Amino acid sequence: MPAMKLAGNFFLVGLMGAGKTTVGRALARRHGKTFFDSDQEIEARTGVRIATIFDIEGEARFRERERQMIAELAQRKNIVLATGGGAVLDPENRRQLAAHGTVIYLRASIDDILTRTQHCTNRPLLQTADPRGKLEQLFAERDPLYREIADLVIDTTQQNVNLLISQLEERLGQPPKPLTEPDQA
Numbered sequence: 001m002p003a004m005k006l007a008g009n010f011f012l013v014g015l016m017g018a019g020k021t022t023v024g025r026a027l028a029r030r031h032g033k034t035f036f037d038s039d040q041e042i043e044a045r046t047g048v049r050i051a052t053i054f055d056i057e058g059e060a061r062f063r064e065r066e067r068q069m070i071a072e073l074a075q076r077k078n079i080v081l082a083t084g085g086g087a088v089l090d091p092e093n094r095r096q097l098a099a100h101g102t103v104i105y106l107r108a109s110i111d112d113i114l115t116r117t118q119h120c121t122n123r124p125l126l127q128t129a130d131p132r133g134k135l136e137q138l139f140a141e142r143d144p145l146y147r148e149i150a151d152l153v154i155d156t157t158q159q160n161v162n163l164l165i166s167q168l169e170e171r172l173g174q175p176p177k178p179l180t181e182p183d184q185a
């Protein structure tokens, strides 16, 4: 059992392959929270993979499904939610996430992301001749949006999941800094 209990909802944001689903599931298990992954919920409801939704309906319709799903899940209590990497593109999603929980931005180097995602066929945006170039473009577009709503930024590059959870707990458990320095008597 963890020494401290984390209160409220936790929302994980960051690029594909940053580890949102993996870290989110472990964090939820350790702190007795219900885990959701917005992509997995969309797949469960539609009965098809994310790649098939992109193929048949296109990215814009996927984003609508994602917006609906995040609006619904953000209302729940005591959850950990792993969002899809593009969820922050929508201002309404950013508003929902910032308003209803602690937002954790997971970062990773492009090299690590490429290694982690190279055999995956269910990330349609990376099914391109130049996944590195695509990730660099997505990072440039999205990093400011992740930062806009993040309460905490954690770098997962070359970090094992258990150590990441300890790091998260340590940083979330820190008492808030006083606004002013105590008087020097």
Ligand SMILES: Nc1ncnc2c1ncn2[C@@H]1O[C@H](COP(=O)(O)OP(=O)(O)O)[C@@H](O)[C@H]1O
Binding pocket: 014, 015, 016, 017, 018, 019, 020, 021, 022, 023, 082, 116, 117, 156, 158, 159, 160, 161, 164
């Ligand atoms: N800290 C880590 N170190 C090494 N591999 C990782 C780490 N976090 C995730 N992975 C692996 O990378 C892949 C993508 O992780 P995932 O959690 O699905 O990322 P995301 O949900 O952010 O796209 C998975 O195969 C997962 O096992």
Ligand SMILES: O=C(O)C1=C[C@@H](OP(=O)(O)O)[C@@H](O)[C@H](O)C1
Binding pocket: 014, 015, 016, 017, 020, 021, 039, 050, 083, 084, 085, 086, 087, 122, 123, 124, 125
């Ligand atoms: O970055 C993106 O736009 C996407 C990320 C994916 O989720 P992960 O970040 O969990 O891979 C998934 O939602 C979809 O393929 C689109």
Ligand SMILES: [Mg+2]
Binding pocket: 020, 021, 037, 039, 082, 083, 084
């Ligand atoms: Mg994921």
